[in-house]
Amino acid sequence: EAQVTQNPRYLITVTGKKLTVTCSQNMNHEYMSWYRQDPGLGLRQIYYSMNVEVTDKGDVPEGYKVSRKEKRNFPLILESPSPNQTSLYFCASSFSHNTDTQYFGPGTRLTVL
Amino acid sequence: GESVGLHLPTLSVQEGDNSIINCAYSNSASDYFIWYKQESGKGPQFIIDIRSNMDKRQGQRVTVLLNKTVKHLSLQIAATQPGDSAVYFCAEREGNTPLVFGKGTRLSVIA
Numbered sequence: 667e668a669q670v671t672q673n674p675r676y677l678i679t680v681t682g683k684k685l686t687v688t689c690s691q692n693m694n695h696e697y698m699s700w701y702r703q704d705p706g707l708g709l710r711q712i713y714y715s716m717n718v719e720v721t722d723k724g725d726v727p728e729g730y731k732v733s734r735k736e737k738r739n740f741p742l743i744l745e746s747p748s749p750n751q752t753s754l755y756f757c758a759s760s761f762s763h764n765t766d767t768q769y770f771g772p773g774t775r776l777t778v779l
Numbered sequence: 780g781e782s783v784g785l786h787l788p789t790l791s792v793q794e795g796d797n798s799i800i801n802c803a804y805s806n807s808a809s810d811y812f813i814w815y816k817q818e819s820g821k822g823p824q825f826i827i828d829i830r831s832n833m834d835k836r837q838g839q840r841v842t843v844l845l846n847k848t849v850k851h852l853s854l855q856i857a858a859t860q861p862g863d864s865a866v867y868f869c870a871e872r873e874g875n876t877p878l879v880f881g882k883g884t885r886l887s888v889i890a
Contacts, residue, residue: 709880764875770822
């Protein structure tokens with residue numbers, strides 16, 4: 667089944683404790699992206715990657731890192747999480763950055779205490 | 780999930796009626812538009828898209844209308860069903876720039 671998977675789906679952590687949210691897609695997509703979704707603000711792009719070893723900042727990159735060592739995986743890293751990073755995070759992928767359809771993962775709800 | 784829906788405008792529709800969800804966009808140079816559906820606890824799901832050289836596009840039970848003059852996009856859902864209950868939001872893009880997402884509208888279907 668073609669899909670985007672994220673892990674974990676739910677995470678409660680404390681300020682300053684490094685964490686990684688994994689994202690994997692099995693559709694051989696070149697483009698992958700991370701968004702955060704907050705009430706009243708909609709989806710905002712954090713980082714994106716047009717291909718392996720190519721990553722770029724989105725609208726709200728501060729406090730986040732990403733890597734794209736392989737085509738299928740695009741982990742989101744929070745080196746020192748803070749409470750303002752409490753949010754719902756979505757990974758998405760598509761064949762290319764200007765391809766019509768982005769496929770979204772199921773989301774990761776992160777709470778930073 | 781549900782916390783995403785807080786503070787959103789809500790449209791309540793009787794089952795079987797048609798729904799119209801509206802979206803205003805600000806970038807007159809946007810040339811591509813998408814509608815997404817997000818059910819509680821799930822990621823956004825593509826519904827239908829339209830390019831700026833069109834003003835109407837139809838899918839299965841859904842129609843998207845684009846009015847470039849007033850920068851307005853709408854999604855029409857025919858014969859609304861309980862399974863249509865979700866948050867709907869539009870997204871726009873200019874050229875090869877990243878998608879810009881709207882904040883969404885919650886559709887509530889009354890059985």
